[in-house]
Ligand code: MLC
């Protein structure tokens with residue numbers, strides 16, 4: 001039977017004994033990948049998961065976790081990865097909204113998850129970071145020759161939640177065609193071949209590590225070194241055997257701080273790619289000076305996969321995200337009127353192409369609001385196209401902080417802080433941070449006489465918000481600056497505290 005994405009992955013296998021994944025524990029060939037994703041697909045099917053059912057997954061990074069992703073694609077389930085940092089309070093919403101048939105969790109988190117699962121009638125199985133757990137035990141009893149469920153181009157492959165700038169998180173529905181078309185485009189633009197060996201140090205619950213990295217490797221028949229997390233020393237040790245690295249800007253900032261980064265250690269590397277957040281032109285220049293490599297910056301988002309990329313051949317221009325990818329149309333519009341703007345004029349970035357998602361899960365109104373009538377998706381990013389055709393991201397039309405490549409919606413943090421006794425109001429902003437790019441910062445007005453302090457706020461947020469969303473600094477003020485309409489002027493606050501983290505780094 002035809003399975004749009006997995007058929008293409010199968011066709012890309014150069015040889016059954018070619019290495020797909022190498023970890024500290026061992027190697028997985030493409031033959032192993034087909035066998036183990038098949039066994040897990042069999043286990044999922046035996047549990048009663050049917051095509052179109054959601055499978056929610058909150059597990060540590062491992063080769064087996066990627067086999068689980070592929071197993072879902074093969075049995076027609078909709079893969080729903082969840083950040084391992086999410087608290088139970090955050091998970092409850094995702095589970096209630098997506099109504100997964102099955103939740104796969106780390107055994108350490110199973111008790112809490114089971115309580116949530118029982119409310120929504122979901123099954124729970126486990127998978128740990130070493131590839132053990134109840135799901136793998138079930139897979140051991142299955143045969144390796146699983147026959148794929150039929151899935152067409154437009155069928156759902158995955159749902160990834162992105163927080164809403166206002167209100168609830170939205171599940172972005174990605175089809176088999178969205179994922180496959182983008183993987184093939186990136187493979188060709190970035191010249192991936194079966195000879196490539198990617199250093200994979202990103203998390204696998206977001207677009208970057210899951211789709212960009214993994215699907216590009218799979219559709220190239222290439223291999224990857226799968227690291228549990230970012231560790232500069234480990235990455236430098238692998239470079240002589242690797243050819244490519246994909247990372248968020250923080251990876252490059254931290255690699256530059258390492259004295260082991262030099263031309264000799266990168267001699268075997270052919271390509272360094274950055275995305276998910278703006279790469280400072282300074283970082284780009286410093287990396288080129290130290291290694292001789294111009295980092296290739298690209299631009300994407302959960303809803304659209306990748307939209308633009310700097311060229312493989314030709315100038316990789318620092319501070320830009322390059323050209324629209326083949327098949328992607330990108331235009332700039334006036335945010336209020338929707339009028340299409342000319343070259344070099346700044347406005348809302350709109351995109352259209354086979355990469356753009358199908359809509360938000362069970363939110364037809366929100367979906368409608370973010371598409372133009374002619375099918376262009378409103379990214380919420382502000383940018384311009386220069387006379388040479390390079391796309392520049394100038395800012396964000398959405399109130400969003402990007403810290404180390406993770407998105408944090410200030411509204412979500414503000415609502416948690418506003419609820420606390422003793423708080424009058426607060427504003428959460430992103431302030432320039434030397435390591436994370438932006439640091440989540442809370443500016444809080446407390447009630448006169450209240451004994452509320454930083455520790456009380458931190459304690460209260462502890463089991464409500466994932467750690468990366470929690471403010472790096474909390475500042476108490478008497479009032480917040482407002483414009484004549486009464487709206488809090490976050491730009492004034494960002495300006496006021498612009499040296500908060502950089503000054504500190506200098507002081508140390
Ligand atoms: C970890 N912490 C962070 C953080 N990551 N805080 C703010 N922002 C982050 N990104 C916190 C932890 O909670 C912990 O806090 C402390 O920092 C150290 O934790 P750690 O686990 O040791 O962190 P570290 O390994 O240093 O992780 C930093 C990082 C990681 C940059 C390597 O965040 C990372 O891998 N980011 C990549 C995110 C990503 O893949 N984004 C792609 C999204 S897809 P405490 O308080 O407990 O000490 C997308 C589309 C596209 O955007 O275009 O690609």
Ligand code: AMP
Pocket residue numbers: 162207274275276277278279297298299300301302303321379380381393396402406407
């Ligand atoms: P996410 O919702 O996590 O997929 O984040 C997508 C957002 O990350 C985009 O809308 C952009 O704001 C931002 N982003 C991704 N890549 C880049 C980049 N190269 N430069 C600047 N911002 C980026």
